[in-house]
Amino acid sequence: xxxxxxxxxxxxxxxxxxxxxxxxxxxxxxxxxxxxxxxxxxxxxxxxxxxxxxxxxxxxxxxxxxxxxxxxxxxxxxxxxxxxxxxxxxxxxxxxxxxxxxxxxxxxxxxxxxxxxxxxxxxxxxxxxxxxxxxxxxxxxxxxx
Amino acid sequence: xxxxxxxxxxxxxxxxxxxxxxxxxxxxxxxxxxxxxxxxxxxxxxxxxxxxxxxxxxxxxxxxxxxxxxxxxxxxxxxxxxxxxxxxxxxxxxxxxxxxxxxxxxxxxxxxxxxxxxxxxxxxxxxxxxxxxxxxxxxxxx
Numbered sequence: 117x118x119x120x121x122x123x124x125x126x127x128x129x130x131x132x133x134x135x136x137x138x139x140x141x142x143x144x145x146x147x148x149x150x151x152x153x154x155x156x157x158x159x160x161x162x163x164x165x166x167x168x169x170x171x172x173x174x175x176x177x178x179x180x181x182x183x184x185x186x187x188x189x190x191x192x193x194x195x196x197x198x199x200x201x202x203x204x205x206x207x208x209x210x211x212x213x214x215x216x217x218x219x220x221x222x223x224x225x226x227x228x229x230x231x232x233x234x235x236x237x238x239x240x241x242x243x244x245x246x247x248x249x250x251x252x253x254x255x256x257x258x259x260x261x
Numbered sequence: 262x263x264x265x266x267x268x269x270x271x272x273x274x275x276x277x278x279x280x281x282x283x284x285x286x287x288x289x290x291x292x293x294x295x296x297x298x299x300x301x302x303x304x305x306x307x308x309x310x311x312x313x314x315x316x317x318x319x320x321x322x323x324x325x326x327x328x329x330x331x332x333x334x335x336x337x338x339x340x341x342x343x344x345x346x347x348x349x350x351x352x353x354x355x356x357x358x359x360x361x362x363x364x365x366x367x368x369x370x371x372x373x374x375x376x377x378x379x380x381x382x383x384x385x386x387x388x389x390x391x392x393x394x395x396x397x398x399x400x401x402x403x
Contacts, residue, residue, distance in 0.1 A: 126294040127320055143299070147362075151269040152297050154341050155357030156286075159298030177270055177338045191339030195320045196332070198297040198339055215298030215378075225380035238367040240382040 123218040125197035129172045132199070132213075136167035139210050141224040142252065145239060146182045146231035152189065152198050157235070160212035161224055165202060168211055178204065182231065183251050232257050263310075266360040268340035273315035275342070275359060281306050284357070286368035286387075288377040291322050295332065295341050300377070302357035303344070304366050311353045317342060326393060349396065370394065 121138075124131040140162040149158040175193040180186060186205040191198050199217055203209040215221050229241055233249040241247055241259055248254045264277040281304035292301040318336040321329050329347040334340060344354045357366060371389040374381075383389065 126291055126322070148269060149297070150358040151340050153299050153301075153358060154292070154296040155302030156296055156299030175336070175339055179269075189338075193318070193336055193339070195295065196318065196334030196336075196339040196341055197294050216293040216296055217298075221293070221298065221378040222380075225378075236362075236367065238384070240384045242380075242382050 121218065121220065121223060123213065125172075125192035125195055125199060125217055127192060127195035127197070129194045130170065130174060130192040130197070130199055131172060132168055132170045132217075134163050134168050134213070136164050138163055138224040140228075141215070141226045142228040142230055143226045144230050145235035147234050148179075148181060148187075149231070150234070150236075155236075157229075157239070158198070158201075158212075159215035159226060160201065161215050161218060162210035162212055165209075165211040168200070168213065170199070174199065182234075228252060230254075264360050264364055264366075266355075268315075268335040268338055268342060268359055270335065270338035270340075272337040273313060273317060273335045273340070273342055273359075275355065276312045276314075277306055277310055277355070277360075278312070279307055279310035281355075281366065282352070283370065284366050284368050286371045286383075287373050288371070288381060288383075289373035290376045291330075292373070293376070293378075295334075300371075300381075301341070302368055303354040304357060304360075305352045305354050308345075308351055308353045311343065311355065313342065324393070 121134040143157040145157045174190045178188045190200045198214045201212040229247045232247045247257045266275040284304040286300045288300045317333045319333045332344040341356045375391040
C-alpha cells in the first residue's frame with residue numbers, strides 16, 4: 117500500500133493522513149510507554165513530521181522521557197487513544213505514530229526493540245530483531261533464551 | 262494495600278486491596294487502538310477491592326458478545342486505567358501498565374489472537390483464544 121496513509125483513534129474524533137512512506141518502525145518498552153500502552157510496549161511507525169496532518173482535537177502531554185529528551189505525546193481526549201509521540205527537544209527527529217491507530221497496521225513491521233532493559237520478565241521479543249537496552253543508539257542486549 | 266498505581270501524569274491513582282482472579286493479554290482491534298499498537302494487559306479484580314482517586318473520563322464499545330464494554334481513562338494524559346463489562350459489573354479489569362512495579366502480575370491467557378497483526382509476538386506457552394474466551398470463574402476462597 118502506498119501513501120497517503122491514514123489512521124484514526126478508537127472513537128473517530130481524531131484522524132490523520134500521512135503523505136510519506138515510513139522511515140522506520142520499532143517497539144518501545146520504556147516505563148512511560150508501558151503506562152501508555154496498558155502494560156505493553158508501544159509500537160511506533162516513524163514518519164517525517166511535516167508529512168502528517170491531523171484533524172480533530174488532540175490532548176498533549178509534554179515531559180522529559182527516560183532518554184532525557186523533551187517528548188510530547190498526543191492522544192484523543194475523548195477516548196484516550198494514543199496517537200503520536202514527537203521529540204520537541206532536540207528537534208528534527210521523525211514523529212512516532214502509534215501503530216494501533218493506523219488503518220493499515222502492516223505498513224511496516226517493527227525492525228528494532230528499544231528500552232528492552234525496562235521490559236517485564238514475561239515480555240516476548242522477536243529473536244530476529246536487534247534489541248537495545250535503552251534508546252535506539254544504545255548497546256545491544258542478548259535475547260532471553 | 263496489595264497493589265498501588267497511577268497514570269503517567271499522576272492525575273489518577275489506584276489502591277487495590279486484593280489479588281486478581283486472573284490476568285490476560287487482549288489483541289482485539291479496539292485494544293490495539295487504545296494501547297498504542299500492542300495488546301492491552303489486564304488484571305481482573307473484584308470491583309469492591311479497587312479504589313480509584315482522581316478525575317476519570319470514559320467511553321464505550323459494544324463487544325461481539327453484545328455486552329457493553331466501558332473503558333475509563335485519565336483525561337489529562339489519556340492513560341487507560343480500567344474497563345468494565347456490562348455483564349460483569351462485579352469485576353474491574355485494571356490495565357497492568359498503571360500498576361506500580363514490581364507487582365509480579367503477568368498475563369496468563371492471550372485472547373483475540375484473530376485480530377493480532379502479522380508481526381505480533383505472542384508467547385507460545387500461554388493458553389490462547391482466537392476470540393473471546395468463556396467468562397472467568399472466581400477462584401474459590403482459600
